[in-house]
Amino acid sequence: MYLAFPLRFVYDINGRIAEVRSTKQFVWHLCIKKKPNSLMEDTMMEYSMEMKQKYLGIPVYAEEQEEMLEIFDGGEKIFEFQVPVCQDGTGRKCDYYSYLNIEKYRGRTLVLRGNLPEGFFGEICQTDSYAQEPLTRPLIHFTAQRGWINDPNGLVYHNGRYHLFFQYNPMNTRWQNMSWGHAIGKDLLHFEQVEDALYPDEHGTMYSGCGLVNERGMLNLPKNALLFYYTAAGGMNEWSKGKEFTQRIAYSTDEGETLVKLPEEAVGVIEQDSRDPKIFWHEETQAYIMVLWLCGNKFGFLRSENLKEWNMTDSIELAEAWECPDLFCLECGGEPVWVFMSADGFYYLGQFDGYHFRTDGVQKKAYITGLPYAAQTYSGTADRIISVPWLRTHNAGKLYTGMMGLPRELHLEKRGEDIRLALLPVREYEETKETAAEFALGGEGFSLETAEDAVTEIVLEPSECKNISMKFFHQELAIRDRMIFCKEERTSLPEEIKDIHILIDRGVLEIYANNGTLNVYYETDSDVLRGKIEIKGGKGTGKICTWKP
DSSP states (O other): OEEEEOOOOEEEESSSSEEEEOOOSSSEEEESOOOSSSSSTTEEEEEEEEOOOEOOOOOOOTTTTEEEEEEETTEEEEEEEEEEEESSSOOOSSSSSEEOOOGGGGTTTEEEEEOOOOHHHHHEEESSOOOOOOOOOOOOOOSSSSEEEEEEEEEEEEEHHHHEEEEEETOSSSSOOEEEEEEEESSSSOOOSSSBBBBOTTEEEEEEEEEEEOOOOOOOOOOOOEEEEEEEETSSSGGTTTTTTEEEEESSSSSSSEEEEEEEEOOOOTTTOOOOEEEEGGGGGGGEEEEEEEEEEEEEEEEESSSSOOOEEEEEEEETSOOOOOOEEETTTTTEEEEOOTTTSSEEEEEOOOOEEEOOOOOEEEEEEEEEEEEEBBBBTOOOOEEEEEEOOOOOSEEOOOEOOOEEEEEEETTTTTTEEEEEEEEEHHHHHHEEEEEESTTTEEEEEOOOOOOOEEHHHHHHHHSSEEEETEEEEEETTEEEEETTHHHHHHSSSSOOOEEEETTEEEEEEEEEEEEEEEEEEOOOOOEEEEESEEEEEEEEEEEOO
């Protein structure tokens, strides 16, 4: 790794620069309208640097004021980011580096430009490898190494690997610069973040989308290629100013290691901000189906036989539903039932014939609390419908923001004339957790001391649920009739509890009850995963389970 050297400024009496210092590695070009009274006053800098190593390290001062950084190759813009910069003049160290893979530009001279403080460019570095300092983080809930994440994207299973792409800002711990990050896992429980997949470009920032295997050899690409449809959010960065939202395609022929963007759009402008394509193959009518958010509470259904030419065959308005649509089929009592789901976890049951979705419009809720959002189901998992939501956690004091929920397997449960969507942890979790203790509720209560860090699950099957209180790892939770109390939050449940599971990880509680038809999520401020567990009140049985990575 090598670092840029500091620049020397010399001003004449009119406040103009009279001297610029350069080295063999780089040359500075500065244009300052007047002698600055602060670090950021009317300053535009250019910095030329020969690319000699694989990664370009950009210093990140998390949560600070953002300024635009542009990077050019021979006059052509190749990157544009809003980056937070230090403006207090203290010379403090950056919070972390965000590393751009610039291998394809090795040996070339890139120009970096921005209205940035002089010290910023001096901190830029190059390296052939890097390792981020380990941080305390959840054990089973995926978090980014650094930066902000939101919606899961491009969820696809192929050749024994689960791909988890996600909305990502590698340059800060808050929303901006929407890109696609990428993580890979073999079992849905252990994901490893790999190199970033998609960055903003001249068509816009990289909004949400989906992934699928090119099993039918479309788009003149191999059958084992991975295809990704995403929204290019035109106008959301300076580079794409004046453009609108379009749906576009990227593909990979190296197992997702590299995504290549196709130059043409897949679906043009339908509504101003139409976004979030989700695609699947409809066997009965031999066509690909795309569901797309159009505007307001309106969604579109599109068909294609070649993944290139799309026609909208239906649209529907669903009260309160908004963005990130998903559509999948589940069996209930031996009959197919189609489930349409929107970002907030609102779902609607109906029938789909490959052209039209018919529903009674009755809104049901997969989640009772608002922490989970924008869940997406995996492609390529055969008869398993596996869903992953983004959890909108703040992660105060961390260098990452947001996490993914524990993957859940979906099925329908019939209760009389009613049908409910049930979300249960994937079998990979159920098969690897261990029972640490079993006990009876009531009496003098139950107590257990755990000695090792582990995801802990408290399982209760109460015959009476009027007043159950729990203390675990310096946290408290209570259940009284149809209410859950967690810190300052009170959550009302729509029905009596028959079974309840409290899954404890760093920074989050996932609670599911009544066979996964009731789902409650809370963010916590605790990183403790060992210690004393106390449970008092109620009647029935319970057990403690643990899961270790």
